[in-house]
Amino acid sequence: DIQMTQSPSSLSASVGDRVTITCRASQSINIYLNWYQQKPGKAPNLLIYAASSLQSGVPSRFSGSGSGTDFTLTINSLQPEDFATYYCQQSSSAPYTFGQGTKLEIK
Amino acid sequence: QVHLVQSGAEVKKPGASMKVYCKASGYTFTSYYIHWVRQAPGQGLEWVGIINPSGGSTTYAQKFQGRVTMTRDTSTSTVYMELSTLRSEDTAVYYCARDGSINYYLSLDYWGQGTLVTVSS
Numbered sequence: 675d676i677q678m679t680q681s682p683s684s685l686s687a688s689v690g691d692r693v694t695i696t697c698r699a700s701q702s703i704n705i706y707l708n709w710y711q712q713k714p715g716k717a718p719n720l721l722i723y724a725a726s727s728l729q730s731g732v733p734s735r736f737s738g739s740g741s742g743t744d745f746t747l748t749i750n751s752l753q754p755e756d757f758a759t760y761y762c763q764q765s766s767s768a769p770y771t772f773g774q775g776t777k778l779e780i781k
Numbered sequence: 782q783v784h785l786v787q788s789g790a791e792v793k794k795p796g797a798s799m800k801v802y803c804k805a806s807g808y809t810f811t812s813y814y815i816h817w818v819r820q821a822p823g824q825g826l827e828w829v830g831i832i833n834p835s836g837g838s839t840t841y842a843q844k845f846q847g848r849v850t851m852t853r854d855t856s857t858s859t860v861y862m863e864l865s866t867l868r869s870e871d872t873a874v875y876y877c878a879r880d881g882s883i884n885y886y887l888s889l890d891y892w893g894q895g896t897l898v899t900v901s902s
Contacts, residue, residue: 675843708888710826717876717892718818718826724886761826765887769842770816772826 676700676764680773686781691752695776697745697762706766709738709747712775713758722747723765754780783807785815785877785893792899798865801896803877810858811835814880816889817851817862819873827873831880832860867900874898 677700687693697707705725710718720729722738725745735750749756757780762773788802803815817829830841832851839851850863860877874895881890 706886710889712826717878717895718889719892720881720888720890723883723888723890727883727886729888729890763826763828763889768828768831768840769844770828770831770887772818772828775825 675769676703676766676771678762678764678771678773680760680762680776682776683774684777684779686779687752688781689752689754692748692750693752693778694749695747695760695762695778697740697747697773699743699745699764699766702742703764703766705741706764707738707740707745708763708765709736710761710763711756711758712761718761721760749778752778783879783891785879785891787875787877787893787896790897790899792901793867795868795900795902797867797900798863799867799871799898800861800863801875801898803860803862803893805834805858805860805879808879811855814882815851815853815860816878816880818876818878818889820876820895821870821873824873829862829875834858834860864898867898869900872898872900 679698707725709722712718726738759777784806786804816831834853853860877893878889879891
C-alpha cells in the first residue's frame with residue numbers, strides 16, 4: 675500500500691495569512707493526488723484533483739502543486755471559513771489511501 | 782443535482798453485522814463508481830473499498846477483505862455496504878462518495894452525509 679504523510683499535523687494561522695500544507699507519498703504517484711477539506715461533523719469536500727486542478731466551485735485562493743512523491747496545498751489570504759482539517763489522498767492505486775490530516779486552526 | 786443519501790445511525794453488538802445503504806440521485810447511477818470511506822471518532826479518513834454500479838465489480842482494502850461486501854441495486858440506484866464480525870474498532874462514521882473521475886484522474890466529488898455505526902456491548 676502507498677503511505678501518505680502530511681505535515682504539519684496542525685497549524686495555527688490568522689485570517690489573511692498564506693499557508694502551505696505538504697503531503698508526501700511513499701512511492702511515486704505521478705499527479706494522482708487529491709486534496710479535501712473537512713469541517714467538524716461534515717463530510718469531506720473535494721478541493722483539488724490531479725494535484726493541481728481546482729474542483730468546480732472551489733475558490734481560487736486554493737491551489738495545489740507537485741508530482742512524483744511531494745505535493746503541496748496552498749491557501750492564499752485565509753478566510754474564516756477555511757479553518758478546517760485538510761486531507762490528501764492518492765488516487766494512483768487501490769487502496770486509495772489518505773494522509774492523516776492537517777488541522778488548520780485560528781491563531 | 783447530485784445527492785447521495787445514506788441510511789441512519791446504527792448500534793451493533795460485537796460480532797454482529799451491519800449493512801448501510803447509499804441512495805444516489807441526480808445523475809446516471811451506472812456511470813460513476815461509488816467508494817466507501819470511514820472515519821473513527823476523532824481520527825482520519827480510511828478508504829474501505831469501491832464498487833462499479835454498472836457491473837457490480839468491487840475492490841476492497843486488504844484490511845477488510847473477508848468481512849466487507851459491497852452490492853448495488855440498479856433499480857433503486859442504491860449501493861449497500863455490509864461489514865461482518867464487528868468489533869469496537871469498527872465504530873466510525875461510514876461515508877459513501879461518488880467517483881467523479883476526470884480524464885482517468887480519480888477523485889471523490891460528491892459525498893453522502895455519513896452513517897454513524899457504534900459497536901458496543
